[in-house]
Amino acid sequence: MDAQTIIAKRIARELKTDMLVNLGIGIPTKVANFIPKDVKVFFQSENGLIGTGPIPEEGMAHPLLTDAGGNPVTALPGASTFDSAMSFGLIRGGHVDVTVLGALQVDGSGLLANWMIPGKMVPGMGGAMDLVTGAKRVIIAMQHTAKGKPKIVESCTLPLTSVRPIDMLVSEMAVITFKDGKATLQETGPGVTAEQVVAATAAKLVLPEKIPEMPL
């Protein structure tokens, strides 16, 4: 199983029936592919849709029905549409149960940087700051390292997305939670040891007595 599939499959297990869920672009989008058939979640697209469905069949796309990246999607039975003020009222107002987002860096207390690299990449924060500030639960989906360097660091050197810490981080190597501001290794990836996770992480990790392999 490749890294992205491991991450997406593990996060899919966190989603339960009736939750309102917002998925970011990249690995987070793939989470939708691994939700069990009997689990019915509502996916929000922040451009104004609850009930986002899969990519339409060829010839069935509508130019006015897209995801937040502007790509064609479908709407499932029970879907609803609304304007951007409502959409971000849902997000900022704590009505979104879970958001799954990518990350550039996460620090040892769970603070996230995921929207710019000064001088290199300045795309704008889009909805990221509102999502991290307002969603009930923030889950980060990311590869554990970038070009061999840890992405989980002692302190973020990139501009922060929010001062609200994330709740959970899932990489191909580990599940880490941040309760009480402490990065705690909860699970390891398939065939990965806790020592390997520690070696690939630049922040202090709390290691509980039992660290099971992540269920997939």
Add this chain to the structure above:
Amino acid sequence: MKTISEVDAVALIPDGATLMIGGFMGVGTPERLVDELVRQGKRNLTVIANDTALPGRGIGKLVDANLVTRTIASHIGLNPETQKQMIAGKMAVDLVPQGTLIERIRAGGCGLGGVLTPTGIGTVVEEGKQKVEVNGKKYLVEVALRADFALVNAFMADYLGNLAYVLTSRNFNPVMVMAAETTMVCAEHIVPVGLIAPDHVITPAPLVDYLIRNR
């Protein structure tokens, strides 16, 4: 409400105007008004919009034609031309969190001076802004935005100017309608009064100044 051609509508917009333009990655953007802005070469524009779409699409066409000197948006990452002009110093870009941007526009249209939001606290977004504490929680004071013209797109407009939207093309449009001195609307369909039922009207007719005629 007056009906008008896009040529005459855009002729009312002076160089240097501040425009709110609806749409999200070009979806729900009044393309005919954008095309006409390019044809008439309106310069030195300030554009308030969610994003600048892609080169060759929606607001991206204004950027391609070098007509925009300032952009207030939440995301420009999918338009390399906007980034190029920003880095070259040809266009000033204010990046605003999307939820803050829409609320600043909403405030502008609703007679509010601004909004209090927790988004951006403790980040670069808070620089230069007033902070207030309400019930022990910190908020940024984000001031209202208004524009000279709102250029919006609707799915249906009736002969009086009542508007309805579909799917994800609603986005910023009904909020911007309220926040400009003059509102110009392109509709995919212009229909008889009554075809949009009162409960399905999203933008009431008195908010629309100009409805662009079909060709």
